[in-house]
Amino acid sequence: MDVIPVIxxxxxxxVRAMKGQRSGYRPIETPLAGSSEPADVARGLARLFPFHKIYLADLDGIEGRGRNTHIVPALSQVLGRVEIWIDAGTGSRGAARAILAAPVATLVVGTESIETVRNWEDISAEAPARTVLSLDFKNGEFIGPEAMLADSSLWPSRVVVMTLDRVGANEGPDIRRLESIVARAKGRRIYAAGGVRDRGDLDDIKKIGVAGALVASALHSGKISAGDLLEVAGR
Structure with missing residues (x-):
């Protein structure tokens, strides 16, 4: 099972994400790093465990303030060849191409950032094998073109189920929704995002066929330890 730390x-x-209420996000304070600088936090995560992937949510890009283009080179310098999944609010093929120019980059396209199915198809055509779809939910509602949720044939080989209102909320993953997506996934790898609190949650979502999880708060709090990560990665 993949456990992917989120920055x-x-x-x-x-910042410490909480329930998708982005205006209230504040710089993170964590025992893993001495500051909230992205490279410092990445270095702390690398000391905790040799992750193969890391997830970068560029909220400035997602909210239209402009991408933090300096962060990927800074993370690469710290992490080496670790694969960086990048969600920067990509809404066009040109923007996708710019992100994918970094050899370590995997593009994450959130349904909250796309307007139509045609828009998604155009973006994902740039590099299908390096593109992940994030099905975004908040307060029980799907965010994005309804066809992206209804028609699983549109999904690529890797799909994130992002439950924004559970991020950092200590409420546990949305098992029912994850089960529904896994049942329709037809062999695609499904990743849970939002609500994973501890090793028990990892075990629970593994049982229903989830391939991996995006995790932040549980790593910084120590509720998921290096030992847990080693055991989970070995299964």
Missing amino acids: DVAHGQV
């Missing part, structure tokens, strides 16, 4: 960046600093 949420706003105004150039790593």
Whole structure:
């Protein structure tokens, strides 16, 4: 099972995400790093465990303030060849091409950032094998073109189920929704995002066929330990 640490960046600093209420996000304070600088936090995560992937949510890009283009080179310098999944609010093929120019980059396209199915098809055609779809939910509602949720044939080989209102909320993952998506996935790898609190949650979503999880708060709090990560990665 993949456990992918998440770095949420706003105004150039790593922030603690909470229930998708982005206006209230504040710079992170974590025992893993001495500051909220993205490279410092990435270095702390690398000391915790040799992750193969890391997830960068560029909230400035997602909210239309402009991408933090300096962060990927800074993270690469710290992390080496670790694969960086990047969600920067990509809404066009040109923007996708700019992100994919970094050899370590995998593009994440959130349904909250696309307007139509045609828009998604155009973006994903740039590099299908390096593109992940994020199905975005908040307060029980799907965010994005309804066809993106209804028609699983549109999904690529890797799909994130992003439950924004559970991020950092200590409420546990949305098992019912994850089960529904896994049942329709037809062999695609499904990743849970939002609500994973501890090793028990990882075990629970593994049982229903989830391939991996995006995690932040549980790593910084120590509720998921290096030992847990080692055992989970070995299964």
